[in-house]
Amino acid sequence: MPQLLHINVSPRGDYSISRQLSAAAVKEWKAKNPEGGIIERDLTTTPLTFVDLDWIMGAFSAPEQHTEAHKKALAMSDELIAELVAADEIIIGTPMYNFAIPAALKAWIDHVVRAGKTFRYTASGVDGLLAAGRKKVVVIVASAGAYDDASGATALDHEVPYLRYILGFMGLTDVTFVRAGGTLRVVQKQISTESFLEPFLNQVAAAV
Numbered sequence: 001m002p003q004l005l006h007i008n009v010s011p012r013g014d015y016s017i018s019r020q021l022s023a024a025a026v027k028e029w030k031a032k033n034p035e036g037g038i039i040e041r042d043l044t045t046t047p048l049t050f051v052d053l054d055w056i057m058g059a060f061s062a063p064e065q066h067t068e069a070h071k072k073a074l075a076m077s078d079e080l081i082a083e084l085v086a087a088d089e090i091i092i093g094t095p096m097y098n099f100a101i102p103a104a105l106k107a108w109i110d111h112v113v114r115a116g117k118t119f120r121y122t123a124s125g126v127d128g129l130l131a132a133g134r135k136k137v138v139v140i141v142a143s144a145g146a147y148d149d150a151s152g153a154t155a156l157d158h159e160v161p162y163l164r165y166i167l168g169f170m171g172l173t174d175v176t177f178v179r180a181g182g183t184l185r186v187v188q189k190q191i192s193t194e195s196f197l198e199p200f201l202n203q204v205a206a207a208v
Contacts, residue, residue, distance in 0.1 A: 001035055001036060001037055001186060002031075002032070002035075002036040002089065003036065003037050003038075003039060003086050003087050003088050003089075003198050004026065004029050004036060004037070004038045004039065004087060004088070004089050004090070004091065005039045005041060005083050005086070005087035005089070005090045005091070006026050006027060006038055006039065006041065006045065006090075006091050006093075007041045007042075007043065007086065007090070007091070007092045007108070008022060008040075008044070009043050009044070009092070009093060009094035009095065009102050009104055009105045010044070010093065010094065010095045010102075010142070011044045012095075013042075013099060014141070015098045016066045016093075016095070017095075017142040017149065017180055017183050017186070017193075017196070017197070018094055018095050018141070018142035019093055019196060020193075021093060021142070021178065021180060021197065021200055021201070021204055022091055022092070022093025022140050022191065023093075023178045024113045024197075024201055024205075025091045025093075025138055025204045025208050026038065026205070027072060027138065028205050028208040029091065030087065030207065032193055037194075038089060039078070039086065041083060043105060043107075043108055044104065046104075046108075047076070048076065048104060048106060048107040048108065048111070048148070049073070049076055049107075049118060049137040049201050050110070051110050052073060054067075054069045054070050054072070054073035055070075055077070057070055058063075058070030058071065058073055058074045059077070059114055059115065061096070062113065063161070065193050066188060068155060072145045073161050075188075076111055077111040077112070077114060077117075079099045080108060080111045080112050081111070081112050081114060081117050081118060084099070084112055084118065084170075085130070085205045087134065087135060088135060088136075088138045089135060089136045089137070089138075089208075090135060090136070090138070091137075091138045091139075091140070091208070092097065092105075092137070092138070092139045092140065092163075093142075094139070094140070094141055094142070094147040094159075095141070095142050095143065095156075096141055096143035096144075096147075096159050098160065099156050099157065099158050100153040100159050101156040101162065101163065103158050110164055112170070113143075113166060113170060114171065116170070117129065118130055118169070118170040119169055119170050127170065127171075128169060128170045128171020128172070129170065129171055130171040130172050130175075131171030131172075131173070132171075133176065134173075134174055135172055136174045136176075137167060137172050137175040137176070138175075138176050138178065138204070138207045139160075139163055139167075139177050139178070140174060140177075140178045140180060140200075140204065141159055141163075141177060141178070141179050141180065141181075142180040142181075142183050142184065143157075143179070143180070143181045143182075144157075144182075144183050144184040144187070145181060145182065146179075146182045146186065147160075147179065147181055147182030148181055151181065154188050154207070156197045159177065160177050163175075163177075166193070176207040177201055178203045178204055178207055180196075180197075180200045182196070183196070188208065
């Protein structure tokens with residue numbers, strides 16, 4: 001039975017463009033995989049911790065050497081990595097903050113990019129441990145401005161290049177980005193939410 005991991009990042013609830021598009025992506029995936037299971041991970045309600053000394057000491061030592069403090073520090077990391085490993089496909093819906101990823105998404109990344117779990121160093125370089133099975137990833141990025149190739153402002157986008165690299169670092173290389181740029185027009189009532197979403201809904205349907 002195929003498994004989908006759905007990750008939401010925006011704190012804006014029903015007002016969020018990225019959430020509306022990722023929900024549409026999940027609906028499309030469910031239509032194509034009626035027997036599939038869905039793991040929901042909302043980073044706005046997840047008690048994400050930041051990497052600290054106990055996390056580092058635990059992550060870079062053998063399990064039999066872990067203290068209770070190490071185990072506690074790594075508990076969230078273990079849980080999030082287990083979701084990634086279990087998933088056959090991944091859908092991420094996220095806004096862009098200050099030309100880059102939100103802090104909650106960076107915290108999630110810091111928990112799941114873990115030596116010996118999702119990547120390892122070899123004599124020939126980095127080996128992404130999530131490459132087996134070639135998991136498919138769809139990332140939906142909503143941003144106030146437009147930063148796609150047609151915008152002439154791609155140099156300002158530090159989110160998509162970073163996400164492409166860090167996902168690939170773990171072996172997730174089958175990644176499709178849906179760039180929903182220009183949400184400021186919705187806020188300024190230059191365009192309705194429905195009209196803004198329409199072309200991106202088509203992209204989402206094609207990507208899943």
